[in-house]
Amino acid sequence: MSKEKKKISRRQFVVRTALGGTGLLVVGAFVFKRPIRRALAEYADTVELFYTGSTDDPLIWFELTSENNVVFHCPKVEMGQGVFTGLAQIAADELEVSMEQIQVVHAASASGNLDLLSTGGSTSISSLWEPLRELAATMREMIKIAAAESWGVDVSELSVSNGIIAAGVNKTTYAEVAEGITDWTIPSTPELKPMASYKFIGRPVPRVDLIPKVYGTPIFGMDAQMPDMLYGAIVRSSKIGAKFIDADTSEAEVMPGVVQIVKEKDFVAVVAKSMYQAEVAKRMIKATWETDKDWNTEDIEAMIRVGEGHPVEIQKEGRAERILEGSDNIISAEYFSPIGAHAQLEPNGAVAHVEGDKATVIISTQVVKITRDEVAKRLGIKKKNVNIIPTYLGGGFGRRLHTPHAAEIAAISKAVGKPVKCFYDRIEEFQNDTFRPPTHHLLKAVLKENGLIEALEHNVSSGDVSYGSAITPPLVNPIMGSDLGAWRGGMIQYRGIPNYRAVSWRVKLPFATSWWRGLGLMANTFAIESFMDELAWIAEKNPVEFRLQQIQDNKRGHRLKEVIMVAAEKAKYTDTVTNGKAMGFAASTDVNTPCAQIVEVSIEEGQIKVHKVSCVMDPGIVINPNQVEAQCEGAITMGLSAALYEKMYVEKGELQPVLYGPYRMALMKDAPRIIDVTLLEHDTKPGAVGEPPLGPIGAAIANAVFRLTGKRLRRMPLQEELESLEV
Amino acid sequence: MSINLSVNNQPYSIDIEDEQTPLLWVIRDLLNLKGTKYGCGLSSCGSCTILVDGEAIRSCSFPVSYAAGKNIITIEGLGSLEKPHPVQQAWIEEIVPQCGYCQPGFIMATAGLLIKNPTPTDEQIDEEITNVCRCATYYRMRKAIHRAAEIGLEQNKEGQLDE
Ligand code: FES
Numbered sequence A: 001m002s003k004e005k006k007k008i009s010r011r012q013f014v015v016r017t018a019l020g021g022t023g024l025l026v027v028g029a030f031v032f033k034r035p036i037r038r039a040l041a042e043y044a045d046t047v048e049l050f051y052t053g054s055t056d057d058p059l060i061w062f063e064l065t066s067e068n069n070v071v072f073h074c075p076k077v078e079m080g081q082g083v084f085t086g087l088a089q090i091a092a093d094e095l096e097v098s099m100e101q102i103q104v105v106h107a108a109s110a111s112g113n114l115d116l117l118s119t120g121g122s123t124s125i126s127s128l129w130e131p132l133r134e135l136a137a138t139m140r141e142m143i144k145i146a147a148a149e150s151w152g153v154d155v156s157e158l159s160v161s162n163g164i165i166a167a168g169v170n171k172t173t174y175a176e177v178a179e180g181i182t183d184w185t186i187p188s189t190p191e192l193k194p195m196a197s198y199k200f201i202g203r204p205v206p207r208v209d210l211i212p213k214v215y216g217t218p219i220f221g222m223d224a225q226m227p228d229m230l231y232g233a234i235v236r237s238s239k240i241g242a243k244f245i246d247a248d249t250s251e252a253e254v255m256p257g258v259v260q261i262v263k264e265k266d267f268v269a270v271v272a273k274s275m276y277q278a279e280v281a282k283r284m285i286k287a288t289w290e291t292d293k294d295w296n297t298e299d300i301e302a303m304i305r306v307g308e309g310h311p312v313e314i315q316k317e318g319r320a321e322r323i324l325e326g327s328d329n330i331i332s333a334e335y336f337s338p339i340g341a342h343a344q345l346e347p348n349g350a351v352a353h354v355e356g357d358k359a360t361v362i363i364s365t366q367v368v369k370i371t372r373d374e375v376a377k378r379l380g381i382k383k384k385n386v387n388i389i390p391t392y393l394g395g396g397f398g399r400r401l402h403t404p405h406a407a408e409i410a411a412i413s414k415a416v417g418k419p420v421k422c423f424y425d426r427i428e429e430f431q432n433d434t435f436r437p438p439t440h441h442l443l444k445a446v447l448k449e450n451g452l453i454e455a456l457e458h459n460v461s462s463g464d465v466s467y468g469s470a471i472t473p474p475l476v477n478p479i480m481g482s483d484l485g486a487w488r489g490g491m492i493q494y495r496g497i498p499n500y501r502a503v504s505w506r507v508k509l510p511f512a513t514s515w516w517r518g519l520g521l522m523a524n525t526f527a528i529e530s531f532m533d534e535l536a537w538i539a540e541k542n543p544v545e546f547r548l549q550q551i552q553d554n555k556r557g558h559r560l561k562e563v564i565m566v567a568a569e570k571a572k573y574t575d576t577v578t579n580g581k582a583m584g585f586a587a588s589t590d591v592n593t594p595c596a597q598i599v600e601v602s603i604e605e606g607q608i609k610v611h612k613v614s615c616v617m618d619p620g621i622v623i624n625p626n627q628v629e630a631q632c633e634g635a636i637t638m639g640l641s642a643a644l645y646e647k648m649y650v651e652k653g654e655l656q657p658v659l660y661g662p663y664r665m666a667l668m669k670d671a672p673r674i675i676d677v678t679l680l681e682h683d684t685k686p687g688a689v690g691e692p693p694l695g696p697i698g699a700a701i702a703n704a705v706f707r708l709t710g711k712r713l714r715r716m717p718l719q720e721e722l723e724s725l726e727v
Numbered sequence B: 001m002s003i004n005l006s007v008n009n010q011p012y013s014i015d016i017e018d019e020q021t022p023l024l025w026v027i028r029d030l031l032n033l034k035g036t037k038y039g040c041g042l043s044s045c046g047s048c049t050i051l052v053d054g055e056a057i058r059s060c061s062f063p064v065s066y067a068a069g070k071n072i073i074t075i076e077g078l079g080s081l082e083k084p085h086p087v088q089q090a091w092i093e094e095i096v097p098q099c100g101y102c103q104p105g106f107i108m109a110t111a112g113l114l115i116k117n118p119t120p121t122d123e124q125i126d127e128e129i130t131n132v133c134r135c136a137t138y139y140r141m142r143k144a145i146h147r148a149a150e151i152g153l154e155q156n157k158e159g160q161l162d163e
């Protein structure tokens, strides 16, 4: 894709002196406001999401301290994906400081450096790749110009490293330069350095948050506290669609430690002196709720059917529909995926303090701005009077792309006049999740005489992912009419096939469904790549060859071909069973990142066992190979967990199960012993990393099980499906 | 009631109304040691794992009264920056954490395992380490557990030479 290069102009660059914090020099920029049309165009399957910064506040990105360190106010939150480390590497290289000199902190909403969207969609690094380097380079040049002027030399005579500027016998630090200057000359955006000269970009530097995370430093939302803080617990209904009516709180009021009951129009909460006391007292509250219906799994399954709901054609090449209609030799298959829970380890919650018309909220969230606006709205105060302080997230995975509890907890704080800390318990977390929606897929194909595909069609029915979500730009819904999240990964990637088509059916379910790492990617890839394997089998072709022969001849196609070929070679792919083990292959392309995986599977005492996963991925420029590998390992194992075991069901109006264990997830014993990751870099910019490797794993496992047992698993979770086929 | 606790080799005397209060909340909110995490409160995730008399237990389901007089170690007391515990050292070398929330629990569970069994096999690791990591960092954890065992052995040998 060719992007018009939009540099940061001088007028957009902001310089301020000390903020009352540690900063000697504070720089930022007004940049990145893109028209909504651009947003729409880019908000599509093949293109990275755009980055939008705030436009009404001076954005603070870098603060230079008197110790000659740089505090980087990161507008993206760190939830394990390594974004702090990757962005620090990028900034350090253009700033010409060492990694040790960069300290990364979450930008609080009051600092102005506010991401208008969210942290999610594997877009943080790709969207900031250019603007961040430009900002850093501008700040470096500013300081150099000032130093050159004071020495009466030309800027070109200066050398810089580790935040120290030298020319001849002169030597000074960034901090020393900044100390004496209030009137800065801001250069036009300097040329970025050539890739080869970068010292940190492309290197496996350790995570910047490694030490705190190994020593138990209090960095998470749930670790936050404020002086004189009380503990709240909100009563949540276990039922789908329950509306709060009223509550009898008489028994709770007299429980030990209870300070106050807070009843609002939409919830009731107890506030106590300790978390435990609040939790115990909460159970004594008898709340009444109104529900329309006691939903069951069958109701949900009946809604999620191709043919139900609202269809939108999302991809069309050639005459797939017509060919399929007129053919007597249609091959077709249906696939299913269940409701999935996020199950991130840190529950949702916040610490909030409301004083008069001001509010402060410390919270694990992926949406700082939306949370700020919701708190302001609930309290009826100005947005600029709300300071959202994001913390490290104890897992995100999309669960924190809407954090409306911030406003509830702020209301509790307002009612008691003190800071309040309040969190979901685990059962509530499971029942009030914003789930990965269940899906139904219908695949149809006609083969040519040579065994290759003449026409292929994918229909997917899914609960909403992004449709109507708080972070979807409002115009996107009516214009696109379909759910962009649900069909992620749902398009046909083998574009050498002459006729293909994809259709997405949108269904609104009675409980919240939303973003789950990779959105529709895992389920869609499971369906399409399983079907490709079925077609290869029918055509009596090697599944890897079968795919390679149907890839188009363009850059996207070449990158996909390459990951497939390298994976087959590295894993020594064979479609025959050896020593009770079979291999399974699958590939996907997500946000421009192609990924191929080969698994080695056996069945041990009825359990599907994945021994080895070989993964080849091409995310373009790799900022930190160690962390990209870590993302692959994690996404593969999380995907394996979801594909093999995970499933929520609906019974008597409740989502179940509500605990780890009953909600079976992969543990140490289930994780592959070998994960072999190979990274290719066939693009000129960094692309998506955190989600793409979650695509192929489900299909790869199902395809291996088929080679091993002759049983085709078309329904996730696969372990349960295998057992049900066996009886 | 008042209970005497030894946490990270420090004596504490705490006043608590309800002796059923889980040790987790006493550690986190009364002693203000936030490294021990809440994940489920129902003994199903292991985020709250600590050592009590050298044994890994899940503190969310361990009433504080049971801990009286026992020797409690939390992540904060395991090793120091200058002298990391072998498990922490191994975790740093392998760059294990992602979001990091589950990590103290896994580190403590591993420390407990190595006390019982200084060189666990893969099968023993599978059986003994049953905590939940949603970022699914198991692959690196397994490598780090073996590495920690190695570091432990090396340190033991050095210790013996020093004597
Ligand atoms: S919090 Fe104790 S096991 Fe989950």
Ligand code: FES
Pocket (backbone or CB within 6 Å): A080, A345, A394, A395, B097, B098, B099, B100, B101, B102, B103, B132, B133, B134, B135, B136, B137
């Ligand atoms: S590192 Fe995130 S849950 Fe384990």
